Amino acid sequence: MSGCGSEWPCEACATPIVYSGRGAPRKFCSQCMPPGARAAEWRALDCERVRLSNAARRRGPFPVVCQDCGEVFEAVRRDSTRDPACQAERRRARDRARKARDRSLGRRG
Numbered sequence: 001m002s003g004c005g006s007e008w009p010c011e012a013c014a015t016p017i018v019y020s021g022r023g024a025p026r027k028f029c030s031q032c033m034p035p036g037a038r039a040a041e042w043r044a045l046d047c048e049r050v051r052l053s054n055a056a057r058r059r060g061p062f063p064v065v066c067q068d069c070g071e072v073f074e075a076v077r078r079d080s081t082r083d084p085a086c087q088a089e090r091r092r093a094r095d096r097a098r099k100a101r102d103r104s105l106g107r108r109g
C-alpha cells in the first residue's frame with residue numbers, strides 16, 4: 001500500500017498537486033487554496049466520516065457464531081467472526097507458523 005507520491009492537477013489552475021501523504025488530499029494548489037482555508041472544512045468532513053463509520057461498525061454487542069468453535073459469543077465489532085479465545089488461539093498459531101517459517105527460511109535482512 002503506497003499512496004504517496006500521487007499527483008493530480010489543481011481544479012482551478014491545473015498546477016500539479018503532489019499529495020504529501022498528510023491529511024486529506026487537496027483539490028486546489030497552495031496558490032488557489034490559502035493555507036488553512038479548507039483545512040477546518042476537511043477536518044470536519046473527515047471527523048464526521050470517521051464517526052459514522054465507527055458508529056456503523058460499533059453497534060454491538062450482538063450475538064455472533066464463532067467460525068472456529070461454533071459457539072455464540074457477543075461481538076462488539078461488526079466484522080468479528082470469532083470469539084476472543086479463538087481469535088487469540090489463531091493469532092498464536094499464526095505466530096508459531098511464522099516463526100517456524102522464518103526459521104526454515106533462515107534469517108533475511
Ligand SMILES: [Zn+2]
Nearest residue numbers: 010013029032
Ligand atoms: Zn491552483
Ligand SMILES: [Zn+2]
Nearest residue numbers: 066069083086
Ligand atoms: Zn470460538
